[in-house]
Amino acid sequence: MSDWDKRYADLTLRVEPARVLEDFAHLLPFQGEALDLACGLGGNALLLAKQGLKVRAWDRSPQAIARVREASAKENLDITAEVRDVVHLPPAPESWDVIVVSRFLERSLAPALAAALRCGGLLYYQTFVREAVHPEKGPRRREYRLGVNELSELFSSLRLIVYREEGRLGDLGKGLRDEAYGVFQRNGHTHG
Ligand SMILES: C[S@@+](CC[C@H](N)C(=O)[O-])C[C@H]1O[C@@H](n2cnc3c(N)ncnc32)[C@H](O)[C@@H]1O
Secondary structure: OOHHHHHHOOOOOOOOOOHHHHHOHHHOOOOOEEEEEOOOOOHHHHHHHHOOOEEEEEEOOHHHHHHHHHHHHHOOOOEEEEEOOOOOOOOOOOOEEEEEEEOOOOHHHHHHHHHHEEEEEEEEEEEEEOOOOOOOOOOOOHHHOEOOOHHHHHOOOOEEEEEEOOOOOOOOOOOOOOEEEEEEEOOOOOOO
């Protein structure tokens, strides 16, 4: 059993969507196919399905996927949750209207994620930064955290719609700290 599997056995863990998805849910299309990649307990998948999207949720932890299936069945949502190693089996090109990635950083996947969007498709991405206010939150290993401006650079082939990366500027008790987030669009028409 992996560390993640052990963690996901804890039934008290809160299931919630990433802040980037909550803050910018109004940019989502009203229909289409959405992917919650490295979904964990599937907080993003649940929000996407409630929006009316046809959702797939992938994670390599069987425990996480079992929990997502349970939550989805309980709420009668259109989510297909699958155990999948996304590094070995990345999403196919031009297959998704929306992709959400939160708190997972695998830099080598960035070109495949950009290419996996359909024309006009949206990528929501949020994860931890090195320039954190509370470095005890999130991964300890430096390579699992974003450097300055790195998220925008990873997806520079896409149109930048939203970007937040506040570092340690100003009033540290306010704002989005410890993480950066972005919403990116693959060029093409806007969806309705
Ligand atoms: C910090 S959790 C984030 C989960 C969720 N996205 C969230 O924001 O709550 C990272 C997740 O990535 C998954 N993961 C790590 N490597 C993976 C891989 N190669 N393929 C699929 N999932 C992976 C882990 O099982 C874990 O559920």
